[in-house]
Amino acid sequence: MKIGELAQVAQCTVETVRYYEKEGLLSAPARTMANYRSYGELHVERLRFIRNCRALDMTHAEIHRLLGLMDQPAGDCGGVNQLLDEHIAHVDVRMAELSQLKQQLRELRQRCQSEQAMDACGILQGLASMETEPRHERQTHLG
Amino acid sequence: MKIGELAQVAQCTVETVRYYEKEGLLSAPARTMANYRSYGELHVERLRFIRNCRALDMTHAEIHRLLGLMDQPAGDCGGVNQLLDEHIAHVDVRMAELSQLKQQLRELRQRCQSEQAMDACGILQGLASMETEPRHERQTHLG
DNA sequence: ACTTGACCCTATAGTAACTTCAGGGTGTGC
DNA sequence: GCACACCCTGAAGTTACTATAGGGTCAAGT
Numbered sequence: 001m002k003i004g005e006l007a008q009v010a011q012c013t014v015e016t017v018r019y020y021e022k023e024g025l026l027s028a029p030a031r032t033m034a035n036y037r038s039y040g041e042l043h044v045e046r047l048r049f050i051r052n053c054r055a056l057d058m059t060h061a062e063i064h065r066l067l068g069l070m071d072q073p074a075g076d077c078g079g080v081n082q083l084l085d086e087h088i089a090h091v092d093v094r095m096a097e098l099s100q101l102k103q104q105l106r107e108l109r110q111r112c113q114s115e116q117a118m119d120a121c122g123i124l125q126g127l128a129s130m131e132t133e134p135r136h137e138r139q140t141h142l143g
Numbered sequence: 144m145k146i147g148e149l150a151q152v153a154q155c156t157v158e159t160v161r162y163y164e165k166e167g168l169l170s171a172p173a174r175t176m177a178n179y180r181s182y183g184e185l186h187v188e189r190l191r192f193i194r195n196c197r198a199l200d201m202t203h204a205e206i207h208r209l210l211g212l213m214d215q216p217a218g219d220c221g222g223v224n225q226l227l228d229e230h231i232a233h234v235d236v237r238m239a240e241l242s243q244l245k246q247q248l249r250e251l252r253q254r255c256q257s258e259q260a261m262d263a264c265g266i267l268q269g270l271a272s273m274e275t276e277p278r279h280e281r282q283t284h285l286g
Numbered sequence: 287a288c289t290t291g292a293c294c295c296t297a298t299a300g301t302a303a304c305t306t307c308a309g310g311g312t313g314t315g316c
Numbered sequence: 317g318c319a320c321a322c323c324c325t326g327a328a329g330t331t332a333c334t335a336t337a338g339g340g341t342c343a344a345g346t
Contacts, residue, residue: 003322011276011278018324019305034323035324052270054278054303055273055276056248069261077258084266098237101200115219116220117216121220121224123227124220143285147292147294156333156334
């Protein structure tokens with residue numbers, strides 16, 4: 001199977017497939033005589049696995065860890081469970097951040113209910129007078 | 144006031160200030176004879192405004208729009224209100240996405256309650272067998 | 287006068303996960 | 317024999333910074 005077909009079954013672009021190969025997430029396949037990449041069923045499975053992880057917003061680093069764990073079939077899956085727990089914690093952190101953000105934005109929005117003169121706008125006044133806080137370290141890769 | 148002092152009152156780094164200047168968010172200040180940047184009260188106000196917008200997770204493009212609107216004091220603030228409404232909508236979209244994500248992750252996590260053999264792990268099985276969905280267009284810049 | 291240290295300058299590269307582009311080769315149907 | 321869809325590589329662009337290299341400035345201390 002050529003790269004276009006693989007991309008189609010995995011619902012991503014050809015460029016993304018090549019990028020995963022360069023990143024080491026997907027192993028380099030055999031080549032045809034025309035130097036075209038030639039994929040098999042195992043590549044399909046692995047790429048779909050990767051895309052499913054990405055759909056869950058895992059980073060490449062997390063997916064790398066996961067693939068490394070999977071490729072040691074002798075071990076148990078404790079590491080897999082732990083990785084998932086950590087990832088769920090990332091999502092929780094980001095949800096809490098956004099929730100607080102939304103509250104701040106709602107309060108700000110309340111300060112201007114109509115189309116005022118620019119220098120009377122409560123929103124602009126709010127943005128000018130907020131306590132400027134230092135940017136805190138991220139606890140999550142989720143933006 | 145030199146750049147280090149400005150950065151301190153605005154709770155950001157010197158590099159960030161220089162970056163904002165390059166981006167056109169902060170206007171280039173006068174220079175001392177030693178070629179040091181020399182800032183005044185207006186720069187302080189504008190930089191704090193920018194940092195407050197960033198604390199609310201606005202993009203530079205949004206901040207640019209906002210500064211452009213502010214700098215036309217003849218107009219009304221309808222555009223400001225609209226920008227804020229759009230930004231709040233971004234936050235809502237991302238919160239909904241994360242909420243769905245968390246549900247998916249919880250269901251996946253449920254599929255493995257103990258440290259099993261690798262090929263019996265319900266999480267890995269789940270990741271392998273999920274419906275692979277095409278990545279949808281982002282409705283929000285929030286990650 | 288000399289040095290140490292804190293501060294300033296520019297320009298460049300790195301981050302994450304791709305996307306886009308430039309410039310070219312391959313293979314099939316008419 | 318040519319158009320057109322597909323494939324190739326390598327480099328640059330995206331966002332909002334951060335970090336690094338390599339250098340200049342200035343005030344205090346010896």
